[in-house]
Amino acid sequence: MHHRIFSSALYGILTILILVIVASLISSTLLKFTTLQESSFTWILLGFSFLAVFIGGFISGGRSGQKGWIAGGTTAILYSLVIFLVQFLGYNQGFDGEQLLIHTGYVLIAIVGGILGVNVRGESF
Template identity: 65%
Template sequence: MEQRQIFSSALYGILAILTLVLAASFIVSLFLRFSSMEESSVAWFLVLFSFLAVFIGGFIAGGKAKRKGWLVGGATAVLYTLVIFLVQFLGYNQLFDLQQSLMHAGYTGASVLGGILGVNLIGGNFRE
């Protein structure tokens, strides 16, 4: 039962992450299309927003699970990394390089932190 709750909560976090990332990608693509900005000028913004989106996803997952925020946040990050890896490998026939591996390690840390805070701030006061 507990594993189903962890997986279900992680799926809520993944849904939140993907929604935020897709919305930001759409907005940034509109700016790039209809302004004179170039991709290099928004690269750091996208990296920071990705970390924020993964943190929010971990926060939502931790709040939904109501316990073990570090585990739920970690599961959310691992599922997100798996989705990105599958898209990149199956769609572009490329593996992660060192920079991407480090980015996803950072995503895991951000999601774990979000999960811990989600449990403690919105998860209620559940005690075993």
């Protein structure tokens, strides 16, 4: 069972990373070729991040088929760990209070996504 949850979490993380990369490419293109400023994207990107983590938790829960809250939570914790490692090792910065709140929100929203993913699981997973 633990193997199934971990492999499901990896699918969830992959989903999140793909969505975040696509959002980054779109926002970078918009910033480059329009008069939009980065400050106008902050809340949009934060909202999209939460949506991506929810979808990742949903995929993870659906793939696990059981205990979606654990699969979703594991997905968000592993995703937060990846973000922390990149930030710490790449930029020599830890999480501040605001980031801890955001990543706690990620865990909670991924848990909800995982629960819903198990409950609407179909043959498409």
